[in-house]
Amino acid sequence: MKKLILKISTITLALGAFVFSSCSSDDDAPTPPSAETTADKLKKGEMNGELEENFTLDASTTYELTGKFIVKEGTKLTIPAGTNILVKASGTESYIAVLKGAQIDIQGTAASPVVMSSEKGNPGDWGGLTICGKATTTAGVDAVAEVGGFIYGGTNDTDNSGSIKYLVIRGTGAQINPDAQYNGVSFYAVGSGTVVENIAVINGADDGVEFFGGTVSAKKLYLENNQDDSIDWTEGWNGTIDDAYVAHTNDGFSTVVEADGENKNPKINNLTAVNTFQANGGSGTALQFKKQSGATITGLSLVGYKTSVDMKDGGALINVNLNGATADPAKAYNLAATVDITGWTWIGAQLSLTGKLGGSLTSDLTLDASVAYELESFLLVQDGVTLTIPAGTKITARAGGVSVYIAVLKGGKIDIQGTAANPVVMSSKDGNPGDWGGLTICGKATTTAGVDAVAEVGGFIYGGTNDADNSGSVKYLVIKGTGAQINPDSQYNGVSFYAVGSGTVVENIAVVDGADDGVEFFGGTVSATNLYLENNADDAVDWTEGWNGTVTNTYVSHTIAGFSTALEADGANENPKLINFTAISTQNGTALQFKKQSGATITNIFLSGYATNVDMKDAGALSNVQIDGADATTTNPYNTGNQVDISAWTWRSAGL
Structure with missing residues (x-):
């Protein structure tokens, strides 16, 4: 039987060779697509998998941690200053681990720290950062970590696992089982060649930092509301910490410092711990030493702790030297603070989230002001849908010309909730004229174009019979770099109002550096208050199709040559009103231009620097235009009115 099988196998192999050689004489067989590598995912902003080649992140990308991210032996992960890592997956399946023989280089600065956090930064959301090295530990060589089963420990106390500078990490401490949890940052047998400076661990469900043996030292640690121990060590760690500040504002934590295992006499120079959650004269334990562990701590300052020193297992007090003397549990050690964090502004860094906008909204959406939004294409707010944009929201529009814009369709609504202190900003990255299409709002009010007219931009439908129509509210909006050109005769404006009704609120809008008009009204009855219009290359204010609203307090600035007008009116005269209109040019040009039979009533006008103040373009009657x-x-210079005072309009200068 064995011989028979052998013969069949031989025939099969021979046939396979024949088929292979026959195929090779024809076109090559298609190559199957290669599997996506972890580096490929990183290029798309996703952190998940095992990294087996050196890689440098891009600080302009917000990376999403969607699972386990492991830096393999011989590999280096570099994280530039200002990089944000958003943890999307939750629990113990989401962490960053640097394995034994690998390196991490976190290059944060005081001005631009690296931030790693879940979206809300709640305790236990994810597993934090774990680094494994080759230094000595009482657990031995190639010990197995309680988290992830990682291998750590060796004989090289000067081992170098990289560098961590200016890292803010939030929401760690995911629970593995009742006895084991991840920490904010775990150092497993990490050697003294590793640099650790300026780390903040905030809202962890377990320890802030924990050292499992090793010789690594650290400088400037800020540890806030970590629910177990702020600083923990075991397995004979014998490094040094310089300047640690611990803050407890919530009850239920374990300790400021917990030491366990063999005493290798690690050192802490300047430790300040403050517990503001006080009851019955204080709460919680500051320093706890288990078994025969110990330390030398100088510059110790404790405030608000019920127990200053706890020798948990009856260890010798002489193992612990505090401020130059043997530890004394009867002392409160409530000296003046020895660590000043007033200059540590980096500890307040928040995750700068990035959200993608584009497509068609078919249900209500409220943006989040803490998220930096990127408008990648058109965003259409459909009939019956409301887009809400809170104060302080910033939207960066891709410089994609006419394919990038926000349009509120007839029956849709937009609610821009900016404030003077926190305006909403929409702009391309560089704010160059014509970079994108701006904001268009379509309503149901009357227009001489009729009902269900078709807009020159986007083919949007607008116009109806309801002059009190409400398309929402626009308050404190700064918009830059608009005016993308559709064709030689048509461009987008900063803000276009197509048959928008009087029920819509428009207050405090700045349109800066547009390639076409600042604002344009196509019929409708909407009014506006406080418009700032700077260097819009066509008309600062434009209307047509019988618009008959009122604009109160307009300031137009022209400092770049080549613009058309400060104000252009066209079409039927429905006698719209302008109250307090100031326009100032350093480049001559035309101030007011009225086409056909258009007109307006203007009260309190101030013009300066224009070569032409009033131009009746098509010989319309001057009586159509009433000024003061x-x-x-x-011939009137119109330079005696009161200028609109914009000294308090500081919001107009807001940028991305």
């Missing part, structure tokens, strides 16, 4: 109670003239 009289027919307009083409």
Whole structure:
């Protein structure tokens, strides 16, 4: 039987060779697509998998940690200053681990720290950062970590696992089982060649930092509301910590410092711990030493702890030297603070989230002001849908020309909730004229174009019979770099109002550096208050199709040559009103231009620097234009009115 099988196998192999050689004489067989590597995922902003090649993250990308991210032996992960890592997956299946023989280089700065956090930064959301090295530990060589089963420990006390500078990490401490949890940062047998400076661990469900043997030292640790121990060590760690500040504002934590195992006499120079959650004269334990563990701590300052020193297992007090003397549990050690964190502003760094916008909204959406949004294409707010944009929200529009814009369709609503202190900003990255299409709002009010007219931009439908129509509210909006060109005769504006009704609120808008108009009204009855319009290359204010609202307090600035007008009116005269209109040019040009039979009533006008103040383009009647109670003239300089005071309009300068 064995011989028979052998013969069949031989025939099969021979046939396979024949088929292979026959195929090779024809076109090559298609190559199957290669599997996506972890580096490929990183290029798309996803952190998940095992990294087996050196890689440098991009600080302009918000990376999403969607599972276990492991830096393999011989590999280096570099994280530049200002990088944000958003933890999307939760629990113990989401962490960053640097294995024995690998390196991590976190290059944060005081101005631009690296931030790793879950979205809400709640305790236990994820597993934090674990680093494994080759230094000595009482657990031996190639010990197995309680988290992840990682291998650590060796004989090289000067081992180098990289560098960590200016890292803020939040929401760690995911629970593995009742006896084991991840820490904010875990150092497993990490050697003294590793640099650790300026780390903040905030809202951890377990320890802030824990050292499992090793010789690594650290400088400037900020540890806030970590629910177990702020600083923990075991397995004979014998490094040094310089300047640690611990803050407890919540009850239920374990200790400021917990030491366990063999005493290798690690050192802490300057430790300040403050517990503001006080009851019955204080709460919680500051320093706890288990078994025969110990330390030398100088510059110890404790405030608000019920127990200053706890020798948990009856270890010798002489193992612990505090401020130059043997530890004394009867002392409170409530000296003046020895660590000053007033200059540690980096500890307050928050995750700078990035959200993608684009497509068609078919249900209500409220943006989050803490998220930096990127408008990648058009965003259409459909009939019956409301887009809400809270104060302080910033939207960066891709410089994609006419394919990038926000449009509120007829029946849709937008609610921009900016404030003077926190305006909403929409701009391309560089804010160059024509980078993108701006904001268009379509309503149901009347227009001389009729019902269900078709807009020149986007083919949007607008116009109806409800002059009190409500398309929402726009308050404190700064918009830059608009005016993308559709064709030689048509461009997007900063903000376009197509048949928008009087029920819509428009207050405090700045349109800066647009390639076409600042604001344009296509019919409708909407009014506006406080418009700031700077260097819009066509008309600062434009209307047509019988718009008959009111604009109160307009300031137009022209400092770049080549613009068309400060104000252009066209079409039927429905006598819209302008109250307090100031326009100042350093480049000559035309101030007010009225086409066909258009007109307006303007009260309190101030013009300066224009070569032409009033231009009746198509010889319309000057009586159509009433300025300060009289027919307009083409000779009046109109420079005696009161200028609109924009000194308090500081919001207009807001940027991305």
